[in-house]
Amino acid sequence: MIECVPNFSEGRDAGVVKSIVDAIGSAPGVLVLGWEMDRDHNRSVATFAGSPEAVVEGAIRGVGRAAELIDIRSHEGVHPRVGAADVIPFVPLTDGTIEQCIEAARAAGQEIWNRFRVPVYFYEAAAKIEGRKRLERVRRPGFDGLPPDVGDIAAHSAAGAAVVGARRFLIAFNINLATRDVTIARAIARKIRESSGGFPSVKAIGLPLASRDCAQVSINFVRFAKTSFNDVWAAVVAEAAQLGTSVASSQLIGFVPRRAYEQAPAFFERAENFNESRVLETRIAELLT
Numbered sequence: 245m246i247e248c249v250p251n252f253s254e255g256r257d258a259g260v261v262k263s264i265v266d267a268i269g270s271a272p273g274v275l276v277l278g279w280e281m282d283r284d285h286n287r288s289v290a291t292f293a294g295s296p297e298a299v300v301e302g303a304i305r306g307v308g309r310a311a312e313l314i315d316i317r318s319h320e321g322v323h324p325r326v327g328a329a330d331v332i333p334f335v336p337l338t339d340g341t342i343e344q345c346i347e348a349a350r351a352a353g354q355e356i357w358n359r360f361r362v363p364v365y366f367y368e369a370a371a372k373i374e375g376r377k378r379l380e381r382v383r384r385p386g387f388d389g390l391p392p393d394v395g396d397i398a399a400h401s402a403a404g405a406a407v408v409g410a411r412r413f414l415i416a417f418n419i420n421l422a423t424r425d426v427t428i429a430r431a432i433a434r435k436i437r438e439s440s441g442g443f444p445s446v447k448a449i450g451l452p453l454a455s456r457d458c459a460q461v462s463i464n465f466v467r468f469a470k471t472s473f474n475d476v477w478a479a480v481v482a483e484a485a486q487l488g489t490s491v492a493s494s495q496l497i498g499f500v501p502r503r504a505y506e507q508a509p510a511f512f513e514r515a516e517n518f519n520e521s522r523v524l525e526t527r528i529a530e531l532l533t
């Protein structure tokens with residue numbers, strides 16, 4: 245079993261997101277674990293699992309529906325993006341392997357171009373170009389100046405491009421501050437992310453959230469076994485205090501593997517949207533019984 249966690253550039257129209265999720269779920273053998281949307285990011289995340297063949301077809305169908313319904317030219321949102329179906333990562337579960345996910349990513353990328361003429365850039369373990377392993381490098385304006393990995397145009401006029409990859413489990417966690425000053429969120433993000441000398445395997449950016457009238461530190465734990473969740477939380481709290489504010493709330497995006505939850509249960513239970521169904525293995529068992 246593997247999973248796919250595509251991010252789509254729509255977080256305000258639930259009908260559009262539901263249509264995309266329905267397209268994913270129409271692929272035989274796909275188990276849709278859940279989906280959620282964020283108005284300020286103007287972004288949605290779906291999670292589904294199954295055999296590699298089923299998950300590849302589900303991903304392709306989701307990308308196709310997104311290309312039909314989302315015009316990236318009129319998109320507004322605080323989160324970086326390059327396409328309607330912006331990022332499509334394949335992740336090994338149970339006895340799945342990263343090699344299977346690389347193969348799935350490559351197969352999906354080729355078929356996305358064949359069916360919808362949306363060009364594809366491969367990242368992380370599926371990258372064909374060393375400089376494309378890091379997602380943020382693929383998202384640079386104009387990409388990296390090189391042709392896409394699949395396709396003969398840099399971006400589709402309306403649907404943009406799809407960034408397709410294979411990676412280990414990533415945990416997305418947002419911390420909202422008791423301030424609207426986004427410069428504080430950005431300073432905290434610089435303090436904790438690995439690329440600025442912070443915690444290993446942590447990526448972070450600071451964003452404004454108009455709907456909550458606050459600033460947010462958006463965090464990705466890309467190798468959670470190498471990082472202490474509690475140490476990251478403590479660093480955010482301490483830095484916020486030093487800059488004259490505090491933590492107001494937090495949210496978990498998607499699901500968390502049981503082994504990560506057991507590593508720091510109090511960290512995840514702080515999230516305002518956490519419940520037992522957010523533990524990946526629990527959610528799969530719920531849907532299969």
